[in-house]
Amino acid sequence: MTLIRGTGVWTPAVHAFLRHLTVAAPGIAPKVLGLAEGEEILSYIPGRVPAITEFSTVSVAAVRSTGRLMRRLHEASRSFRLPPGVEWHRTRAAAGSRVVICHNDVSPRNTVFHGDEAVAFIDWDFAGLTILGGIWRMRSGSSRRSCRTQAAACGAGPRICPTVGHE
Numbered sequence: 001m002t003l004i005r006g007t008g009v010w011t012p013a014v015h016a017f018l019r020h021l022t023v024a025a026p027g028i029a030p031k032v033l034g035l036a037e038g039e040e041i042l043s044y045i046p047g048r049v050p051a052i053t054e055f056s057t058v059s060v061a062a063v064r065s066t067g068r069l070m071r072r073l074h075e076a077s078r079s080f081r082l083p084p085g086v087e088w089h090r091t092r093a094a095a096g097s098r099v100v101i102c103h104n105d106v107s108p109r110n111t112v113f114h115g116d117e118a119v120a121f122i123d124w125d126f127a128g129l130t131i132l133g134g135i136w137r138m139r140s141g142s143s144r145r146s147c148r149t150q151a152a153a154c155g156a157g158p159r160i161c162p163t164v165g166h167e
Contacts, residue, residue, distance in 0.1 A: 013128075073121065
Protein backbone atom coordinates (compact mmCIF):
# COMPACT_ATOMS: atom_id res chain seq x y z
CA MET A 1 0.00 0.00 0.00
CA THR A 2 1.08 3.55 -0.65
CA LEU A 3 0.09 7.06 0.32
CA ILE A 4 -0.06 9.88 -2.23
CA ARG A 5 0.07 13.47 -0.96
CA GLY A 6 0.68 16.98 -2.21
CA THR A 7 4.13 18.54 -1.96
CA GLY A 8 5.64 21.89 -1.05
CA VAL A 9 8.98 23.70 -1.16
CA TRP A 10 9.96 21.72 1.97
CA THR A 11 9.45 18.33 0.30
CA PRO A 12 13.11 17.88 -0.82
CA ALA A 13 14.28 18.47 2.78
CA VAL A 14 11.67 16.12 4.22
CA HIS A 15 12.45 13.44 1.64
CA ALA A 16 16.19 13.69 2.32
CA PHE A 17 15.51 13.29 6.03
CA LEU A 18 13.07 10.39 5.55
CA ARG A 19 15.67 8.62 3.40
CA HIS A 20 18.22 9.18 6.17
CA LEU A 21 15.80 7.69 8.73
CA THR A 22 15.35 4.59 6.56
CA VAL A 23 18.95 3.73 7.48
CA ALA A 24 19.45 5.54 10.82
CA ALA A 25 16.11 4.56 12.44
CA PRO A 26 14.34 1.97 10.28
CA GLY A 27 10.56 1.90 10.54
CA ILE A 28 10.18 5.22 12.38
CA ALA A 29 8.74 6.99 9.32
CA PRO A 30 7.28 6.22 5.92
CA LYS A 31 9.66 5.44 3.08
CA VAL A 32 9.85 7.80 0.12
CA LEU A 33 8.83 5.86 -2.95
CA GLY A 34 8.94 8.73 -5.43
CA LEU A 35 7.26 11.78 -6.93
CA ALA A 36 4.63 11.87 -9.65
CA GLU A 37 2.81 14.87 -11.10
CA GLY A 38 3.57 17.13 -8.13
CA GLU A 39 2.63 14.56 -5.50
CA GLU A 40 4.79 12.48 -3.20
CA ILE A 41 4.40 8.73 -2.96
CA LEU A 42 5.14 7.30 0.48
CA SER A 43 4.90 3.84 2.00
CA TYR A 44 1.91 3.09 4.17
CA ILE A 45 2.65 2.18 7.79
CA PRO A 46 0.10 -0.26 9.20
CA GLY A 47 -1.24 0.35 12.67
CA ARG A 48 -3.70 2.55 14.53
CA VAL A 49 -3.75 6.36 14.49
CA PRO A 50 -6.09 7.69 17.20
CA ALA A 51 -9.05 9.78 16.07
CA ILE A 52 -9.38 13.30 17.48
CA THR A 53 -12.17 12.09 19.75
CA GLU A 54 -9.71 9.64 21.35
CA PHE A 55 -6.95 12.15 22.20
CA SER A 56 -8.04 12.61 25.81
CA THR A 57 -7.93 8.86 26.39
CA VAL A 58 -4.39 8.21 25.15
CA SER A 59 -2.83 6.04 27.86
CA VAL A 60 0.24 6.90 29.90
CA ALA A 61 1.92 3.84 28.36
CA ALA A 62 1.24 5.26 24.87
CA VAL A 63 2.64 8.65 25.92
CA ARG A 64 5.77 6.99 27.31
CA SER A 65 6.28 4.96 24.15
CA THR A 66 5.87 8.13 22.09
CA GLY A 67 8.66 9.68 24.15
CA ARG A 68 10.91 6.71 23.48
CA LEU A 69 10.18 6.97 19.77
CA MET A 70 10.95 10.71 19.85
CA ARG A 71 14.26 10.02 21.57
CA ARG A 72 15.10 7.51 18.83
CA LEU A 73 14.20 10.12 16.20
CA HIS A 74 16.32 12.80 17.84
CA GLU A 75 19.32 10.51 18.17
CA ALA A 76 19.02 9.50 14.51
CA SER A 77 18.71 13.15 13.44
CA ARG A 78 22.12 14.11 14.81
CA SER A 79 23.95 12.46 11.90
CA PHE A 80 21.77 14.07 9.19
CA ARG A 81 23.04 16.92 7.04
CA LEU A 82 20.59 18.89 4.92
CA PRO A 83 21.63 18.86 1.24
CA PRO A 84 22.76 22.23 -0.18
CA GLY A 85 20.01 24.44 -1.58
CA VAL A 86 17.24 22.63 0.31
CA GLU A 87 15.06 24.28 2.96
CA TRP A 88 12.82 23.09 5.77
CA HIS A 89 9.19 24.25 5.90
CA ARG A 90 10.06 26.37 8.92
CA THR A 91 13.01 26.55 11.24
CA ARG A 92 12.77 27.33 14.95
CA ALA A 93 16.46 27.26 15.84
CA ALA A 94 19.95 27.61 14.45
CA ALA A 95 22.36 24.70 14.66
CA GLY A 96 23.80 24.00 18.10
CA SER A 97 24.36 21.32 20.73
CA ARG A 98 20.72 21.13 21.87
CA VAL A 99 19.31 21.39 18.36
CA VAL A 100 17.81 18.35 16.70
CA ILE A 101 15.70 17.73 13.66
CA CYS A 102 12.22 17.30 15.00
CA HIS A 103 8.89 16.26 13.53
CA ASN A 104 7.40 19.52 14.92
CA ASP A 105 3.83 18.23 14.84
CA VAL A 106 3.92 15.14 17.05
CA SER A 107 0.48 14.39 18.40
CA PRO A 108 -1.68 11.28 18.56
CA ARG A 109 -3.03 12.06 15.08
CA ASN A 110 0.50 11.83 13.62
CA THR A 111 1.63 8.75 15.54
CA VAL A 112 1.07 5.15 14.45
CA PHE A 113 0.49 2.73 17.33
CA HIS A 114 0.46 -1.04 17.76
CA GLY A 115 -1.55 -1.30 20.97
CA ASP A 116 0.02 1.26 23.33
CA GLU A 117 3.39 1.16 21.53
CA ALA A 118 4.21 4.11 19.25
CA VAL A 119 5.92 2.63 16.20
CA ALA A 120 6.16 5.49 13.69
CA PHE A 121 5.44 9.13 13.01
CA ILE A 122 3.56 10.31 9.90
CA ASP A 123 2.86 13.70 8.29
CA TRP A 124 6.38 15.17 8.26
CA ASP A 125 5.61 18.50 6.54
CA PHE A 126 6.69 20.63 9.53
CA ALA A 127 9.96 18.79 10.20
CA GLY A 128 12.98 20.99 10.81
CA LEU A 129 15.51 22.24 13.32
CA THR A 130 14.24 22.61 16.89
CA ILE A 131 15.82 23.15 20.27
CA LEU A 132 15.40 19.95 22.31
CA GLY A 133 12.69 20.47 24.94
CA GLY A 134 9.14 21.79 24.70
CA ILE A 135 8.28 19.44 21.86
CA TRP A 136 5.16 17.42 22.74
CA ARG A 137 1.69 18.82 22.39
CA MET A 138 -1.30 16.71 23.22
CA ARG A 139 -3.80 18.94 21.48
CA SER A 140 -6.82 17.82 23.42
CA GLY A 141 -7.18 16.36 26.87
CA SER A 142 -3.58 17.22 27.70
CA SER A 143 -2.60 16.76 31.31
CA ARG A 144 0.46 17.97 33.14
CA ARG A 145 1.19 14.37 34.19
CA SER A 146 1.07 13.00 30.65
CA CYS A 147 3.30 15.81 29.34
CA ARG A 148 5.84 15.24 32.12
CA THR A 149 5.76 11.47 31.54
CA GLN A 150 6.41 11.87 27.83
CA ALA A 151 9.05 14.57 28.31
CA ALA A 152 10.96 12.43 30.79
CA ALA A 153 10.90 9.51 28.35
CA CYS A 154 12.42 11.56 25.51
CA GLY A 155 14.85 13.61 27.61
CA ALA A 156 13.13 16.97 27.09
CA GLY A 157 13.94 20.02 29.17
CA PRO A 158 11.94 21.68 31.94
CA ARG A 159 9.43 23.52 29.68
CA ILE A 160 7.58 20.61 28.23
CA CYS A 161 4.14 21.74 27.11
CA PRO A 162 4.30 25.40 26.13
CA THR A 163 1.17 25.27 23.99
CA VAL A 164 -1.01 24.31 26.95
CA GLY A 165 0.95 26.19 29.60
CA HIS A 166 2.42 23.22 31.46
CA GLU A 167 5.83 23.70 33.03
